[in-house]
Amino acid sequence: MKSYLMNDNVKVYRYGQPMETNIVQGRKVEKQGVDEIIKPKFENGKCRFDIKLQPDDMVYGLGGNLGGINKRGRRYESYCTDEPSHTDEKRALYGAHNFFIISGEENRGYFIDFPSRIKYDVGFSQLDKFSIQISGRDFCLYVIEGKSLEDITTNFLKIIGKAYIPPKWGFGYFQSRWGYKNKEEILEVHNSFKEKGIPLEGIYLDLDYMERFKVFSISTERFEGFKNLVASLKKDGTYLIPIIDAGVKVEKGYDVYEEGIEGEHFCKDEDGKPYVAAVWPGDVHFPDFFKEDTQRWFGLKYKVLTDAGIEGVWNDMNEPSIFYDEKSIKDALDLAVESKDKDMDAFSFFAAKDKFENIANKDEYYQRFYHQVGNQNISNDEVHNLYGYYMTKSANFGLSSLLKDKRFLLISRASSIGMHRYGGIWTGDNYSFWSHLDQNIKNMPSLNMCGFFYTGADTGGFGNDSYGEMLVRWLQFSVFTPLLRNHSAIGTQNQEPYAFGEKVTKECKKIIEARYRLLPYIYSEYMKSVNNFKLMFRPLSFEYDEDLAKEAEDQLFLGEELMIAPVYKANHKGRFVYLPEKMAEVTFDEGNERLEVKDSGIHYFNYKLSEFKFYLREDSILPHVASAMNVKSLSQQKLKVLAYVNARAEYNLYDDDGVSYDYKKGKVYNTKIKVAKTSQDYMIEVKNTNPFIKEAEFTIVNSDNKVIKKTIKL
Amino acid sequence: MKSYLMNDNVKVYRYGQPMETNIVQGRKVEKQGVDEIIKPKFENGKCRFDIKLQPDDMVYGLGGNLGGINKRGRRYESYCTDEPSHTDEKRALYGAHNFFIISGEENRGYFIDFPSRIKYDVGFSQLDKFSIQISGRDFCLYVIEGKSLEDITTNFLKIIGKAYIPPKWGFGYFQSRWGYKNKEEILEVHNSFKEKGIPLEGIYLDLDYMERFKVFSISTERFEGFKNLVASLKKDGTYLIPIIDAGVKVEKGYDVYEEGIEGEHFCKDEDGKPYVAAVWPGDVHFPDFFKEDTQRWFGLKYKVLTDAGIEGVWNDMNEPSIFYDEKSIKDALDLAVESKDKDMDAFSFFAAKDKFENIANKDEYYQRFYHQVGNQNISNDEVHNLYGYYMTKSANFGLSSLLKDKRFLLISRASSIGMHRYGGIWTGDNYSFWSHLDQNIKNMPSLNMCGFFYTGADTGGFGNDSYGEMLVRWLQFSVFTPLLRNHSAIGTQNQEPYAFGEKVTKECKKIIEARYRLLPYIYSEYMKSVNNFKLMFRPLSFEYDEDLAKEAEDQLFLGEELMIAPVYKANHKGRFVYLPEKMAEVTFDEGNERLEVKDSGIHYFNYKLSEFKFYLREDSILPHVASAMNVKSLSQQKLKVLAYVNARAEYNLYDDDGVSYDYKKGKVYNTKIKVAKTSQDYMIEVKNTNPFIKEAEFTIVNSDNKVIKKTIKL
Incomplete structure (x- = not known):
């Protein structure tokens, strides 16, 4: 083992000869040789860490896994898996997110940089023992210190590099369904949203748009004139986001297949022949994304799509999934x-x-095919968790090259930490279960801790039939998540906001509109979180220490300003809400907002199906705008500002052009809002560099629930 | 349609020519012709009822199904099914429990007496529509009125007849596991409990005890000297409860098979030959329990077991399950x-x-075999839901005949309302999921409404691995359920109370002991509930009308005295508890009990893993005793009485010999306890006919949390 200090907060322990995964960025040695914090045991080519847990210790992190924000009492495996049923006993899902924090008397973060299977037993087999088994001897362990839980996450996020930033339109509302079988159905969806006045930013295209599941093909029969379709929809504010799978159909004459064979781009089997697995198209070969020229080759294949006007894609089946x-x-x-x-x-x-x-997805498959890493052939199993990461890196390279200065939308199903720099992720094939809405809530901070900010779950649930009440409640939460997509599987109940009758349509419309009203704030918070290495979603226990704060995993802080506490159970007309401090309850009605300050403590608050609520913290400011049908028609001319102020509050609303990378050159807009209470009134100060904002309309409440309204021209 | 009044509260609507199911007892006509409350639509040989639901209406009942106490927002099917995975989308489980109450402006109960599939869409497809589809034209609809929700359930329970009553030892703690493969393992379990001082009433024997899955066989190799084993364990206070499946292995020379063929006891296929299905033994025939002589024949086969000293059995795979x-x-x-x-x-x-x-369990199988009903051959499909019912009726007949005056333990997996008179049920193959503990809580009142009182879930979870914290929390709830069995599946983590290390063993011991301390009360409440047609477990919303009471489905009233509010989530050191009225929190420590009165309202109460808590209502009395290793060694000599009294409280502790049917002849013991507050003190009165109780030790608390202790000799 070699150890060193990477910076003041990060110790690195290098065991054996680990492969370079490029997950950690800009690594340098501040000081050689630091003490081991936990000692590994090596046995049979594997490594185990046993960590004693105190009864009150919590374990945070592990990204997009099942379970709570506190990971105790479960087993996990980091081994990217296309797990179609997220039932409670499942240990491995799509991501390998090997960062966690043990929090108790001391708080400390750990990141294991290892590309194959890692097993975690977090106080499951024994209440007080956290066991980590790494299926190899060559890896790096990073130990991350910090003054607070949040500080630890920041210190970790800093070493793995900034997260992917989508275009601003990526924060709109997206409709999706596996089973929109042709152009006509896509147009029908678009038109239905338009007719009903429900905002829509784009439609995801699932497998259906391809020609017999061949990647980078477009069905000429069902999607005739694809380019025109893309253009006409885009003109109307609706983007199309096609899917790309990892496997390439084995078919003579099919260009991607032929080029792959020709260029030796496919993973090989033991005999050196391209490995054959079966996925949607039947037999496929898998591109060897571990080779840089394959990354480039595959990445530039997205040209078929960008040439048709596409500016966003989703990478799927890239664990890789094998039927x-x-x-x-x-x-x-x-x-x-x-x-x-x-x-x-x-x-x-x-x-x-x-x-x-x-x-499906048997362990042995991943031992049967090989990647070329340098001069070595390495079985997929040994580097399994990097496959989806490198595919998405490849797509990012391709789309960056093809779209030049234009930002693009890119999400992936499989992931490893590191991939967060290249694209977002969705949380995979969930179900229309209330428990999966609950899971969605709990995943957000854990995903942020692992670098994934552009993320969200399939709203309404992918598998099985959803129903009206569930979709409304789910939206009431997911309108806060950066990636907001309603997606459902073929054979299930249709799940568009208008698929459940008039009452549900009306409620869904109201909530999607609320998303657009909040969009400037959500975008601002996203950009600041990424740029400042701060969590966008934080557990209450990051700030409060009581048992109740630790257990209130169904409430989250969003930025510094908001707390969200959604209803995620059937037949509920309200819920318990724990306010660790005084907060103003914000109710979004159609076109207006109400503020009502509530005392700290335990409450049962009514949340009728028609009520969309969240909480504004004391001395906090929430800017928002009037809704619109999509991002490009969202006007910021009149900024509406909600504030709950007893002493003084500040908020800096970040903005930029939303489409280019000019923000990197400092071309950003700041609207710095200050509200301070004076003896009789409030002092308001707005320093604005955003040319689109002309006016700010303030609604300010104090702890006595006295509401004052003011408007300021800018 | 013919309609009549059955009694003041029950209207009967008879459509077509329904089969006599004998579910409703002592039916007579008070008055011919009553108005239709809801009108059916007949179409394609099926019948549909559509009922408009108001936004605040609740739907109670439907027995052992998934979902909440309020059944809205889901679909159900009554079609007894061996469903191995109780995930959220499943509509049909093991029981056909066709009683429900629609509660709103008016409250009204409904029971559909029909032996085949009924589909319920309870505001799922449309928020405000409850649709019931009966897959036939011949059925009886009962409409049950009452002054209150509870009164409606009582009026329903009265027409279906009194529930099965097990021996008192049936209220002890039972260990079970599919996979205790021989006599030695059974003895090891017995000895482990004994060594660790954990009470144990009996061990369930799963498939393992049989000879190659042949019903009414006992492996001579693995269970040599079975009769001696049964006797020696019974002497030591431990009963053995073997399993019996529905299917009879097709095997030349096997007595049950040969007798079945000889006596024409098996269901026939289309060609009149015994129908062959495959279950555990491979090919089996199913006894035709619809024939009375088959019921008698099969029932008396239990003699193999009773001759060996067995006094309890569980009937399984009787949906019937077909692989x-x-x-x-x-x-x-x-x-x-x-x-x-x-x-x-x-x-x-x-x-x-x-x-x-x-x-497995394809619909078509049930159309392929036939029962002889009178002179007719009727496909199983048409009368499917009565199969498990009649099997258990057959077992009840057999065991009654064989054991004469001795009560026996009898539970079944499949059931229909009506079967509740012949045996209890467990809730089938749940999983070691926290959500299944939650489900267990919610099922109890719904099962009671449908006549099932001797019931409970597999504590700790059947499928998948359980863990220490889960088992402790599960026990903290299930010690209140009449049927208390810890059962797990082959291949999963061992689940005995001592399987998770010392700390967990200690906690489990304490909670199982609490069960025995509470056993006199639980038995008393069971007997009174059954005899007075009252629910043992009641939703809070049966007494309180606020939204919160309706939504607090994780809290239950038990009898008139208690409210239980268990922790059913991982990593929780407490929970929200809604007290609709002032209650005394009861904490059971080792050997003593603490009372602390809490104000009505919303609370967060600490429930450390080591804390076993429940709530005693105002002016209520809870008698209990010191724990023991099993029911037969439970001494009632010193009755301990907890009371929370501000004005006056009464409790009648029911008891009987616990083993015979003499209670039917009035041979019962009553201990009538009254506590009344006087200006300075309490007046205590005990009228006792129970010769075993010699002394009563009172701990009385008032609303000022002043605790007084008194002992009275009896």
Whole structure:
């Protein structure tokens, strides 16, 4: 082991000969040799850390996994997996997010830089033991210190580099469905939103737009005149976001396949032939994204889409997901054939059934194909968790090259920390379960801690049928998440905001409009979080120490200003809300907002289905605007400012052009708002460099619930 | 349609020519012809009722289904199904519990007496519409009125007859596991409990005790000397409860099979041959429990067990569960063989996979075999929901005949209302998920409404791995449920109270002891609930009308005296508790109890893992005793009485011999306790006919939290 201080807050322990993952950025050695904080045990080529947990210790982090904000009492595995059913016992989902904080008497962050499987037993097998098993001997352990929990996350975020920044339109509302089968259905969705006056920023295109699941193909039959479609919708403010899968269909004459073979871009099997796995198109080869020329080749294939006017894509199936491979399907069919004329008992039946039932994503597949890393051939298994990361890096390279100065929308399903610099993620194939809305809430701060800011869940739930009440409640939460997408699976109940009757349509419209009203604030908070390495969503326990704050995982701080506490249960007309401090309840009605200051403590607040509520903290300012049908038509001319002020409050509303990278050159707008209480009134000061804002209309409440309104020309 | 008044509270609507299910008892006609409350629509041989729901209406009932106490926002199907995964979207579980109450401006109960599929859409497809689809034209609809929600349930329970009453030892703590593979393991469990001083009433035997899954066989190899084992354990206070499945293995020379063939006891296929389905033993035939002589034949087969000293059994797989049948396995294998040399695409692969994956419990199986009902052959599908009911009726007949005056323990997995008279039910194959503990809580009142009082869930969770904290929390709830069984599946983490280390063992011991301390009260409440047709577990909304009471589905009234509000979430050191009225918090420490009166309102109460708490209502009395290792060694000599009295309180502690049916002849014990506040003190009166109680030790608290202790000799 070699150890060193990377900076004042980060100690690095290098065991064996770890592969360079490029997750940690700008690493340099401040000082050689630092003490080991926890000692590993090496055994059978694996490594284990055992950490004693005190009864009150909490474990934060681990990104887009199941469970609470506090990860205790569960087992996890970092091994990117296309897990189609997020039931409670599942340990591995799509991401490898190996950052966590142990919080108790001391707080300390840990990041394990290792590209294959890591198992976590967080006080599951033994209440007081946190066991970490790394399936190898070559890795780096980073130990991150800080003055507070938040400080630790900042110190970690700083070493992994700034997160991906989408265009501002990426913060709009997106509709999606696996099963919009042709151009006509896409137009129908677009028109329905328009007719009903529901804001819409774009429509995601799932597999359906391709020609027989071939990546970088567009069905000429079902999506004839694709380029015109893209252009006419974009003109009307609606972007199309097509999907790209990792696997390339094996098909003679198909350009991507032929080029891949020609350029030796595909992962090889043991015999050095391109590895064959089956995914949506049937047999596919996987691009070897570990090779830089393959990254470039695949990345530039997105040209097919950008040439058609596309400015955003989603990368899917890139764990990579494998339905079966040549060997496994042969085994399954062989056993079936063998069983055919036998008198089966239950167990031989279960054996045959199992061959089919559990045929997807078997561990052994990932041992059967190889990446070329430098001069070495390394099995996917050994570097498994980097595959989706490198695919998205490839896409980022391609889209950056193709779209030049224009920002693009890019999200991925599989991820590793590090990928956060290249694209966002959605939380994968959730279900229309109330518990998955609950999970969505709990994931947000954990994802932020691991660098993922442009993220969100499939609103309304992907699998199974959603229903009106669920969609309304889900939206009431997800309008706060940077990535806001309503997505559902083929064969399920249609899930557009207007699919559940008039009453639900009306409520959904109101909430989506609330998103657009809040969009300047959400965008500002996003940009500041990313640029300042601050969490956008924070657990209450990052600021408050009581048991109740630690357990209120269904409430989140958003930025410095807001606390959100959504309803996420069926048939509820209200919920318990814990206010750790006095806050102003904000109710967004159609076109106006109400403020009412509530005492700190435990409350039951009414949240009728039609009520959209959140909380503004004391001495805080929330700017917002009138809603619009999409980002490009959102006017900031009249800024509306809600403030709850007893002493003095400040807010700096960040903005930029939303489309270019000029913000990197300092071309940004700041609207610095100050409100201070004077003996009789408030002193308001606005320093504004944003040319689009002409007027600020203030609604200020104090702790006596006295509301004052003022308007200032800028 | 013919309609009549059955009694003052029950209207009956008879559509078509319904089959006699014997669910409703002692039906007579008070008055012919009453108005239709809701009108059915008949279409394609089916019937639909559409009921408009107001926004605040609640729907109670539907027994052992998923979802909340309020059933709105979900779809259900009554069609007894061996559903191995109780995920949120599932509509049909093991029971057909067709009683529900619509509660709003008016309250009204409904019971549909129909033996096949009924679909309920409770405001799912449309927020304000409750749709009921009955898959036939011949049924009875009962409409039940009452002065209150509770009164409606009582009026319903009265017409379906008194629930099954187990022996008092049935209220002890039971250990179970699918996978205790031989006598030695059973003895090890017994000895472990004994060594650690954890009370144990009995051990359930799963499939493992049989000879190759043959019902009414006992493995001579693994359970050699079964009778001696039963006797020696019973002497030591531990009962064995073996499982019996519905299917009889097809095997020449196997007595049950041969007798079944000989006596024509098996269900027939279309060709009049015994229907072959596959379950655990491989091919089986299903006894035709619709024939009375088959009921008698099968019932008396339990003699194999009672002869060995067995006094309790559990009936399983009696939906009946079918893994596959001859035709379906042939189809699956044929498709596999056909696919063998084809180049499969994803969809033909999914088709082949689906044949295996979804091969269990297909609708078509139940259309392929027939029951003899009178002179008619009726497909199982048409009378599906009565199968488990009649199997358990058969077992009840057998055990009653064999055990004569001795009460027996009998539970079943499949059920229909009506079966509640013959045995209890457990809630089937749940998982070690926190959400399934939550479900357990919510199920209790709904099950009571449908007549099922002797019921409970697999504590700790059946499927998947449980862990220490979960087991402790689960026990803290389930020690209140009449059926208290810790059961887990083969291949999962061992789940005995001592399987999770010392700390957990200690906590589990304390909570199981609390069960025995409370056992006199729980038994008393059980007997009174059954005999007086009163719910044992009641939703708060049966007494309180606020939104909060309606939504506090994680709190229950138990009897008239207690409110329980368990912790059912990971990593929680407390929870929100809503006290609709002043209550005394009762904390059970080792060997003593503390009372502390809390104001009505919303609280966050600490519930450390080591704290076992519940609430005693004002002017209520809770008798209890010191713990013991099992029911037979439980001494009532010193009755301990907790009371929270501001004015006056009364409690009648019911008891009987616990083993015979003498209670029916009035051989019962009553201990009538009265406590009244006087100006300075309390007046205590105890009228006792229970010869075992010699002394009563009172701990009385008033609203000022002043505690007084008194002891009275009896």
